[in-house]
Amino acid sequence: MDVIWFYLDYNGTNGTVYNHRYIEAGKNGIIKPILLKGGDVFVFGGGKKEVINSKTAWGLFLERNYESEWSVIDSAGYKKLNFSPGNSEQVYIEPEKGKVIEMEGGIAIYMGNLTYINGDMRVTGI
Numbered sequence: 001m002d003v004i005w006f007y008l009d010y011n012g013t014n015g016t017v018y019n020h021r022y023i024e025a026g027k028n029g030i031i032k033p034i035l036l037k038g039g040d041v042f043v044f045g046g047g048k049k050e051v052i053n054s055k056t057a058w059g060l061f062l063e064r065n066y067e068s069e070w071s072v073i074d075s076a077g078y079k080k081l082n083f084s085p086g087n088s089e090q091v092y093i094e095p096e097k098g099k100v101i102e103m104e105g106g107i108a109i110y111m112g113n114l115t116y117i118n119g120d121m122r123v124t125g126i
Helices: none
Strands: 006-008 016-018 033-035 040-044 057-061 071-074 080-084 090-093 099-103 106-110 114-119 122-125
Touching: 090 099, 114 122
Parallel strands: none
Antiparallel strands: 006 033, 016 040, 040 057, 071 114, 080 090, 080 122, 099 106, 106 114
């Protein structure tokens, strides 16, 4: 059975950013449903800006289930990060906080000083 997921924002005062865009109230304040797809990112509580810090909440919608335990690595001070599951590799120079790298072998979520990984994913930095 196929499933369709929606997000409804009830126009709270703290602000919600969806995939780098601030969610505006619908016409006459009507709530607009947002159809979700894998990789969608939310930042709750940062106002109109995509602020990621200790006072905001970050959310990721995934269509894939990761069974293994998540690991956390210290990525503080890295300007260039290499993400490599198996034999492939993706390189990012100064990625933004909240960057999601999902590849066939695993997933990495870069949050600045920390990076969360799952599956067959290695992260190295310079």
